[in-house]
Amino acid sequence: MNKGPWTAEEDKILMDYVKKNGPRDWSSIQSNGLLPRTGKSCRLRWVNKLRPNLKSGCKFTLEEERAVIDMQARFGNKWARIATFLEGRTDNDVKIFWSTRQKRLARLLQTPLPVRSQRRQKNSPVSSQVPDSDDVLLQNLNSPSIEFIKFTECYVNGKKLDYI
Known part of the structure; x- marks a missing residue:
């Protein structure tokens, strides 16, 4: 053998x-x-x-990314099951895509924001020069390589949290 x-x-x-x-x-x-x-x-x-129709090594299309995100939310980490819905993708392709995406997202969310040297005030000439930290965060979060899922409920240690 x-x-x-x-x-x-x-x-x-x-x-x-x-x-x-x-x-x-x-x-x-x-x-x-x-x-x-x-x-x-x-x-x-x-x-x-x-297999002749394999797409291994090819970047996931936007449609494939959205499908994986949706199916992972429904099925969990059942990569073989998810792969059956994606023509030419293996369970390992899907698992690697998800893992890479999660790591990239975690890295992005841990990126420190720049320290502001002056407090922004309305109608201040400095306000157009010093970006608000919220603006910087939004620029990073709106990266085209990251897609977010809108959550309607959140639980921590079995307790439902209310959104603000």
């Missing part, structure tokens, strides 16, 4: 098998002596690397 990296020759044998028999009955690949790999290994190789 081969457990190492896949070779180009093994990939070709697997692709020829799927072309002839379709993407099913993975265990027969091993039982017929075509490859020294388990059926599970063959299926995963096909699904995650060899």
